[in-house]
Amino acid sequence: MDANGNEIKTVGASRFGFKSEVAVHALRSLYLRPHYTVTNNETKGAREQDDDAYHSKAVFYPDTRSISYTTTARFPPVRLLLPSERKRILVTGGAGFVGSHLVDRLMLLGHDVTVLDNFFTGSKTTISHWIGHPNFELVRHDVVEPYMTECDQIYHLACPASPPHYQYNPVKTVKTSFMGTLNMLGLAKRTKARFLISSTSEVYGDPEVHPQPEDYWGHVNPIGPRACYDEGKRVAETLTYAYRNQDGVDVRVARIFNTYGPRMNPADGRVVSNFIVQALRGEDITVYGDGQQTRSFQYIHDLVDGLILLMNSDETRPVNIGTGEEFTILEFAKLVQELVEKVQREDGIKPVKKSEIIHKDMPVDDPQKRRPDTTRAKEALEWQPRWPVRAGVEEMIRYYAAKIAEGSI
Numbered sequence: 001m002d003a004n005g006n007e008i009k010t011v012g013a014s015r016f017g018f019k020s021e022v023a024v025h026a027l028r029s030l031y032l033r034p035h036y037t038v039t040n041n042e043t044k045g046a047r048e049q050d051d052d053a054y055h056s057k058a059v060f061y062p063d064t065r066s067i068s069y070t071t072t073a074r075f076p077p078v079r080l081l082l083p084s085e086r087k088r089i090l091v092t093g094g095a096g097f098v099g100s101h102l103v104d105r106l107m108l109l110g111h112d113v114t115v116l117d118n119f120f121t122g123s124k125t126t127i128s129h130w131i132g133h134p135n136f137e138l139v140r141h142d143v144v145e146p147y148m149t150e151c152d153q154i155y156h157l158a159c160p161a162s163p164p165h166y167q168y169n170p171v172k173t174v175k176t177s178f179m180g181t182l183n184m185l186g187l188a189k190r191t192k193a194r195f196l197i198s199s200t201s202e203v204y205g206d207p208e209v210h211p212q213p214e215d216y217w218g219h220v221n222p223i224g225p226r227a228c229y230d231e232g233k234r235v236a237e238t239l240t241y242a243y244r245n246q247d248g249v250d251v252r253v254a255r256i257f258n259t260y261g262p263r264m265n266p267a268d269g270r271v272v273s274n275f276i277v278q279a280l281r282g283e284d285i286t287v288y289g290d291g292q293q294t295r296s297f298q299y300i301h302d303l304v305d306g307l308i309l310l311m312n313s314d315e316t317r318p319v320n321i322g323t324g325e326e327f328t329i330l331e332f333a334k335l336v337q338e339l340v341e342k343v344q345r346e347d348g349i350k351p352v353k354k355s356e357i358i359h360k361d362m363p364v365d366d367p368q369k370r371r372p373d374t375t376r377a378k379e380a381l382e383w384q385p386r387w388p389v390r391a392g393v394e395e396m397i398r399y400y401a402a403k404i405a406e407g408s409i
Contacts, residue, residue, distance in 0.1 A: 002386050011301045012105065015382065018312035020305070022108050026076065027301070030104050030129060031262040032399055060406060075133050079110030088112045090151040090193075092143050092184060093158035095122030097263050098198070098256075101300050102155060102307060103127055107136060114149060118142040121160050126263050143180030144172075151191055153311060156184045157198045159233075162268035163226065163363070170228035177232030178239065185243045188250075196252040196311045197240050201322065202230045203255060206367040213373040214255065214318045225364050237318065244316070252310050257322025257372045261300030261392060262399035266409050272297060272393070275333055276400050277409070279340040282352030289362035291330025296371040298323040299392035302385040306377060315380040320372035323385040333357050336393060343397045 002008050011027065012020035059068045089106055093099045094115030099122065106113050107130055114137040115127060130136040141147055143158045159176050160166040166173040181197060188195035204212045205220030220230045243249040260272035278285045298321070306321035327335070337355060344351050377383045403409045 001388070001391060003388050008386060008391075011386075012305055013309065013382075015309060016312040016314075018308065020105065020109060020308045020312075022105055024301075026108055027101075027104060030076065031101075032395065032402075062407065065407070075130070076108065078108055078133075078135065081110040086111055087152045088114070088150060089153045089155065090114045090116065090149060090187075091155045091157065092116045092180070093122060093156075093198075095119060095124060095126050095138075096157065096161075097126075097261070097265065098259065098300065098303065099155075099157045100126035100263055101261065102157070102304050103130065105304050105308065107133070111135065113137070114139065114151070116141045116143060116147060116158065118158075121162075121165050121265065121268070142176075143183055144175050146183045147187065149187070149191075151187070151193045154184055154188050154193050154195045155198070155307065155311065156181060156195065159198075159229075161200070161229070162265070162270055163229075164267075164269040166229040167225055170225075173228040174232045177229075177236045181236040181239050185240065185249060185251075189243060189247050192250075194250045194252065194311065195240070195243075196254060196307065197236060198307070199237050199253050199255045199318065200229070200233050201255055201257040201320070201370055201372065202226065203234050203237065204370075205230060207369060210369045211324065211371040211373040212320070214320055214376055251316060252313075253318040254307055254310050255318055255320045255372070256303060257320065257370065258295050258297050259300055259303045259322075260297055261396055263300075264396070266400065266403075271295065271329060271332065272336075272396065273400075275336040276340065276393070276397055277404075279336055279355045280397070280401055280404055282355060284356050284358045285333045285337065287329055287333050287357055287359050289329075289359070291333065291357075291359065292328050293362075293368045294326050294328050294371065295332070296323050296326045297332070297389055297392075298385050299387035299389075302387050305386075306381065306383050309381040309383050310377075313381055315376075317376065317380075319377050319380065320374050321377060321383075322372035322374060323389075324371060324374060325385070325389055326371045327389070330357070335390070336397075339390065339394050340397055343394060343401065347401070349401070 010021050010023055012022050089111050091099055091103055094103045095117035112135050116139050158180050204218040208219050209216045222231055240251050244251045264273045266273050266277045275285050310319055
């Protein structure tokens with residue numbers, strides 16, 4: 001349900017000459033299910049039976065903890081477009097959390113999609129349901145090296161985005177932000193493709209202005225532990241606009257704020273995934289500092305809506321994509337506690353034990369406040385978030401609960 005109590009049946013919009021509407025149930029069928037199919041189709045409705053036909057029939061054997069894989073029985077139906085309407089779209093980092101949801105949307109819309117990923121943080125399992133489809137191509141490739149193809153649009157998402165991952169090899173993170181962006185801008189220049197870079201709210205650092213508008217220059221420590229990502233994205237934006245101003249490349253810049261949803265890596269150190277997995281396992285929920293630092297959390301489908309609208313609009317300035325619904329970290333931990341108990345009660349699951357909230361020392365350079373000013377997105381793209389935090393978190397809890405039940409996390 002949206003904030004007004006209306007059921008959300010579709011995502012996307014038909015705007016700027018690009019139709020991006022997709023039924024929510026079609027997207028959910030691709031992620032909100034166990035990987036290991038143990039079902040009785042006779043007890044299901046027609047739509048559930050049809051959705052089941054689009055998934056592999058891999059079987060999990062819990063006694064030996066082994067799995068027998070099969071290929072997809074039948075691909076999900078995709079929109080049939082005329083050749084003149086179908087775009088060739090390249091998605092770097094397409095096997096990651098955000099990338100995989102964007103790929104699902106673009107595939108269901110009927111476009112030709114090529115995914116580049118080196119699988120440092122991404123996983124083939126997030127997009128395995130499309131492998132073999134005539135509209136889809138997956139290439140193991142590191143964007144630090146040049147890549148040649150023909151394309152009409154480039155969504156450049158490739159870069160580790162969680163602190164444990166981007167701090168694991170900070171030199172590599174900077175190289176990915178700079179060299180990867182340089183290579184993809186070079187490709188966009190050669191093919192005359194439209195280029196969208198996924199920048200981040202981290203370009204604002206620990207902001208002294210709240211909420212953060214796009215014309216705020218930020219407050220960043222250039223030599224701190226987060227600098228490899230913060231400054232990497234800042235220089236990637238600089239490079240993007242240098243190609244636009246010097247060579248006329250058609251560019252878009254999306255500054256993405258905290259996003260959550262199914263397929264988030266449960267071990268990547270993000271607030272939402274940490275809290276949910278800890279609560280489902282009956283572990284203590286870890287809050288850093290006193291928990292009064294604030295974040296705004298947007299659901300993945302709202303982000304994908306914003307990225308597609310920005311790509312197909314005429315807006316060339318940086319655009320914040322996030323939600324103004326702000327929580328303190330402590331408030332959010334209590335919300336997760338409440339919703340996990342609700343889901344377990346509704347599903348008849350006996351909790352391991354009730355999770356308690358514990359406090360640990362604050363990490364270095366952790367921002368105290370983070371909330372976007374989304375006026376530009378609302379005015380230029382006619383975009384605003386539709387998914388309330390409660391609805392998105394509950395769906396994510398069910399996703400992780402299924403993963404825990406099947407033994408994959």
